[in-house]
Structures are given as structure tokens and as C-alpha cells.
Amino acid sequence: MEQQTAQARWEQLTQRPLLALTVLFAVAYAVPIVDSTAGRSLTEVCTATEWAVWGAFAGDYVTRLALAQDRRAFVRRHWLDLGAVVLPLLQPLRLLRMVATLLLVGRRARMATQIRLTTYVAGSVVGLLMFGSLAVLSVERDSPDGNIRTLGDAVWWSFTTMTTVGYGDHAPTTGLGRMIAVGLMLSGIALLGVVTANIATWFIARFERDDAEERLQTEAIETLTAEVRALRAEVAALRKHSAHR
Numbered sequence: 001m002e003q004q005t006a007q008a009r010w011e012q013l014t015q016r017p018l019l020a021l022t023v024l025f026a027v028a029y030a031v032p033i034v035d036s037t038a039g040r041s042l043t044e045v046c047t048a049t050e051w052a053v054w055g056a057f058a059g060d061y062v063t064r065l066a067l068a069q070d071r072r073a074f075v076r077r078h079w080l081d082l083g084a085v086v087l088p089l090l091q092p093l094r095l096l097r098m099v100a101t102l103l104l105v106g107r108r109a110r111m112a113t114q115i116r117l118t119t120y121v122a123g124s125v126v127g128l129l130m131f132g133s134l135a136v137l138s139v140e141r142d143s144p145d146g147n148i149r150t151l152g153d154a155v156w157w158s159f160t161t162m163t164t165v166g167y168g169d170h171a172p173t174t175g176l177g178r179m180i181a182v183g184l185m186l187s188g189i190a191l192l193g194v195v196t197a198n199i200a201t202w203f204i205a206r207f208e209r210d211d212a213e214e215r216l217q218t219e220a221i222e223t224l225t226a227e228v229r230a231l232r233a234e235v236a237a238l239r240k241h242s243a244h245r
Contacts, residue, residue, distance in 0.1 A: 007067035014060055025053040026130065033138045034151060058085045124191055125162070132158040132184045136177050145173045162188035 028049035032038045038046075061081050068074035075082060133154035140148040148154050148170050157170040161184045172178050 007064055007069075010063060010067055018057065018060060021053045021056050025050060026127075028053070029131070030134055033134045036141070054088060061085050124187075128162060128184060128187050128191075129155065129158050132162070132180060136172055136180050139174050139176045139180070140172055143174050143177070146177075148172065148177075158184060161185055162191075164188055 028046040032043045032046050035042075061078070062085075064078075065071055065074055133151065136148055136157060137151060137154040140146040140154075148157055153170050157172075160167050160170075161181055164185055172181050
């Protein structure tokens with residue numbers, strides 16, 4: 001029980017610092033892509049920052065694992081977190097660091113009970129749009145046949161891809177760009193499913209609450225009706241008794 005309390009305390013304590021590190025990661029990831037003229041020293045600083053943020057989330061996972069009461073159960077429940085921690089080590093690409101960090105951020109955010117669904121979905125949409133745009137721009141900008149050359153093109157493409165509209169005016173031409181497109185489409189469908197499911201759950205809960213209130217009102221009316229009938233019977237008996245006297 002003490003270990004569970006320590007784990008919960010750790011998660012609550014590190015929630016805001018990890019959120020701040022997420023913003024720092026976003027800035028470090030975006031700068032070399034948006035500013036194509038960035039020097040080598042700035043690029044190296046950004047790369048080191050990305051690794052440092054990923055390392056912080058990896059350390060958070062290891063700490064939560066150490067504080068867990070049942071570590072095997074923790075690994076089974078958080079296998080996606082473990083995959084996100086190991087992924088960049090297998091092939092240290094910037095895109096893999098981005099995917100791993102997004103996974104860790106998303107899993108960590110869902111654990112915070114004080115984060116409402118609206119906030120989580122809005123943050124997920126903004127994050128996917130931003131990172132999807134930057135990722136596709138980084139791999140498509142220098143492609144000979146590519147037509148995604150500016151950040152505006154990339155944002156527009158990400159938005160139409162996430163909403164599964166797909167006008168076709170901008171499209172990735174590289175294999176990695178198409179993989180990013182698949183990820184964005186699946187993420188958009190998943191987010192839409194989450195929103196739809198929660199709206200349906202809200203309506204069902206509302207209907208059940210209304211039904212419960214209606215049942216209580218019906219029971220109260222039936223009880224009141226029975227009491228009125230009993231009172232009428234007593235009054236009739238008293239009148240009959242008075243008439244005999």
C-alpha cells in the first residue's frame with residue numbers, strides 16, 4: 001500500500017514538469033525543421049534536448065516501475081510505455097524519438113485523473129497536427145517529386161489527413177512520408193472514435209439518470225396514492241362508526 005501511495009505521489013509530483021518538458025521537446029523538434037538555415041551548433045543543441053526529454057520520460061517509466069507493487073503486472077499493463085522507451089534505442093532517428101515521446105506523453109496524460117476528456121482530446125489534436133506537419137515537412141521538403149515545401153502546406157495536409165478528407169492537392173511522395181500519413185489517419189479515426197464513444201456514454205448516462213429519477217417519482221406517487229387511499233378508508237370507517245352512534 002505504501003508503494004502504491006509513493007507511485008501515485010510521484011505521478012502527481014512529476015505531472016507538470018513533464019508537461020513543461022513536452023513543450024521544450026516540441027520547440028527543439030520544430031526549430032531545425034522550420035528554420036532550414038539553422039547552424040550545426042543549434043541543431044546539435046536541439047538534438048541533445050530531444051534526447052534529454054526522452055530520457056526524462058524514460059526515467060519516469062523506470063521510477064514508476066520501481067515504485068510499483070507488482071512489477072510484472074505493471075509491465076503488462078504499460079507495455080506500450082516500455083516499447084516507447086526502447087524504440088529510439090533500436091534506431092536513433094529523430095522521427096522515432098518524436099513518436100516515442102508522443103506515446104509516453106499520451107500515456108502519462110491519460111493517467112492524470114484531473115485532465116478532462118476535452119482537454120486531452122484538444123491537446124492530442126493540436127499535438128498530432130503540429131508534429132505531423134513538422135515530420136512530413138522534414139521528409140518531403142527535399143524530395144524531388146514532393147509538393148509539401150512550406151510549413152503552411154504541411155499544416156494543411158496534416159489537417160485534411162487527420163480528418164480523412166484528403167483533397168489530394170498535397171500528398172507525400174516518400175515512403176516515410178506515407179507512413180506518417182497512415183499514422184495521422186489512424187490517429188484521427190481513433191480520436192473521432194474516442195469522442196463519439198464518450199458522447200454516446202454521456203447520453204446513455206443521462207438517459208439512465210432520467211429513468212432513475214422517473215422511477216423514483218413514480219414510486220413516490222404510488223406511495224402517496226396508497227396513503228391517500230388508506231386515509232380515505234379510515235375517514236369512511238370513522239363516518240360509519242359515527243353514524244351507528
